[in-house]
Amino acid sequence: MGSRQPACAARDLEVGRDGRAIVQGVDLVVERGRSISIEGPSGSGKSSLLLTLAGVIPPLRGEVSVAGSLLPPNDPRRRADIRLLSVGLVFQGAELIPELTALENVMLPARLAGASSPDAEERARAIMVALRLGGLTDRPAMTLSGGEAQRVATARAVINHPPLILADEPTGSVEPELRGIIIDQLRIAARLGDSGLVLVTHDRWVASQMDGRYTIRDRRLERAVANS
Ligand SMILES: Nc1ncnc2c1ncn2[C@@H]1O[C@H](COP(=O)(O)OP(=O)(O)OP(=O)(O)O)[C@@H](O)[C@H]1O
Ligand SMILES: [Mg+2]
Numbered sequence: 001m002g003s004r005q006p007a008c009a010a011r012d013l014e015v016g017r018d019g020r021a022i023v024q025g026v027d028l029v030v031e032r033g034r035s036i037s038i039e040g041p042s043g044s045g046k047s048s049l050l051l052t053l054a055g056v057i058p059p060l061r062g063e064v065s066v067a068g069s070l071l072p073p074n075d076p077r078r079r080a081d082i083r084l085l086s087v088g089l090v091f092q093g094a095e096l097i098p099e100l101t102a103l104e105n106v107m108l109p110a111r112l113a114g115a116s117s118p119d120a121e122e123r124a125r126a127i128m129v130a131l132r133l134g135g136l137t138d139r140p141a142m143t144l145s146g147g148e149a150q151r152v153a154t155a156r157a158v159i160n161h162p163p164l165i166l167a168d169e170p171t172g173s174v175e176p177e178l179r180g181i182i183i184d185q186l187r188i189a190a191r192l193g194d195s196g197l198v199l200v201t202h203d204r205w206v207a208s209q210m211d212g213r214y215t216i217r218d219r220r221l222e223r224a225v226a227n228s
Contacts (some may be wrong), residue, residue: 005068007032007164007196008053015045015052016060022048026062026221029212030196032163035187036205039224040201040216046200047092048109049216050166053198055079067163088157088189090167092200094149096156098142102133105141106155113160120159127155130185132178144205148174156184161193168200183209 006029013026023047030036040046051057053064058073065071067086071079083089088109095103103124110120128134131151136144144152154170167186171179183206190197199210207213213224 001102003219005065006030007066007067008198010053010150011062011064013052013062013064014060015048015057017048017057019060021060022219023216023221024219028191028221032194033190034212035190035197035210036212036214037197037204037210038096038198038214038216038221039207044216045219046216047168049221050089050168050198053089053164054166054192055083056089057174084109086163088160088162088165088195090150090153090157090165091169092154092168093094093173094146096141096144096149096152096172098140100141101138102141102144102148102152103137103153106159109156110159123159124155127159127172127185127189130188131155145173147178149181150174151178154185154192157184158189158193159188161195163193165190165193165195165197167198170199171201171203171206177205179203 008030010026010028015023027082038046052059063070065117066082069082071082106124106128107120110123128137133151136148150170150173157165165186171182186197201207215222215224
């Protein structure tokens with residue numbers, strides 16, 4: 001354990017849906033403090049790979065470790081515990097809790113990790129202001145627009161500065177100015193947490209902002225050009 005362990009390590013991973021292989025032979029190590037992008041056509045398995053790295057869905061074969069903890073394929077509760085402590089996940093569809101306010105959604109991981117309510121609220125408000133969500137704190141999540149919900153989901157994913165941040169098209173529904181702000185906030189959180197950052201995107205500029213670049217092609221995760 002500790003910061004010497006990679007943020008995320010996948011070995012001979014086979015990502016599946018309904019028992020069907022989607023991406024095969026994934027060997028991927030994301031060191032702490034490093035960032036990568038994953039591109040690929042719609043339906044190629046980007047979200048499925050991210051959800052497997054997060055332990056939301058178990059792999060068909062191979063294994064994933066997050067910050068040195070192996071995600072047990074047959075123990076979803078243990079995977080959820082590891083996820084709570086070590087993973088910040090921005091789902092493609094945001095997946096906020098609709099009945100809670102935007103602020104309560106962002107505070108939730110901090111509260112679950114043991115932060116006091118005032119501390120969680122202060123941190124949540126600061127990150128929400130940075131993401132231009134300051135005026136939306138008290139809005140029920142179900143009333144937010146797609147781009148607003150996505151930014152709330154980003155704030156929720158980074159509030160604990162987890163060792164692994166996984167973001168599925170976090171800039172998919174916003175204009176270029178906000179896109180830059182979202183990437184900046186993900187980077188700041190990753191620096192504060194010495195985190196590994198894995199970002200799925202269809203946006204070349206966003207991909208070019210990461211240290212390394214990968215593409216899913218023909219069911220394989222391929223290393224693309226290095227950015228730096
Ligand atoms: N819950 C599910 N049950 C069965 N099949 C699924 C499920 N979710 C996704 N799939 C299938 O798995 C494949 C990969 O889907 P995935 O969502 O990972 O693609 P993606 O690369 O993220 O696409 P997009 O760019 O459109 O978000 C697709 O063929 C999709 O239809
Ligand atoms: Mg997807």
